[in-house]
Amino acid sequence: MLWNLRLKAAERGIWKSAELRRMLADAGLELSLGKMSALWTGTPTTVRLDDLDVICVVLSCQPSDLLVPEPDKVAARKPAREMTAGADTPPIVRPRPGNPRSTPPL
Structure with missing residues (x-):
């Protein structure tokens, strides 16, 4: 997924993460500096759906605008x-080499 937070923020005239962080706090979403930095500078690993709702309200956008x-x-x-000779043929399954069974316990 491509994360477009900075692009959507720029379209609204928001050029600094601190400004967006203040706007999110005013809307009820308190983010730590580290979390805001992760959202602003790159693609975050996770985004809570509740947080995404607030971000979309503040930026007047849809989740599909942020996540491409x-x-x-x-x-x-x-x-x-x-694959074998035919393009629609399933892959070849080959047995593993060696003893196919484990030895029973003594």
């Missing part, structure tokens, strides 16, 4: 599947 899907990155994460 990147399907190419998802496709790049998929492991390459080993």
Whole structure:
């Protein structure tokens, strides 16, 4: 996902994270400096839905304006599947080498 917080803030004339942090606090969302920095400078690992609601109200936007899907990155994460001659054929399943069973306890 692409995180567009700074772009949406800039569209509203908000150029500093401290200014947005004050506006969020006025709307009832108290963020620590570290959390605000994570939201402002990069893509956060997590965003609470309650927090996202407040951010969207303050910036007058929708969650889809802040979170933009990147399907190419998802496709790049998929492991390459080993295929046989036909394109629609399922992958080949090969047994593992070695003894297929463990030895019973003594």
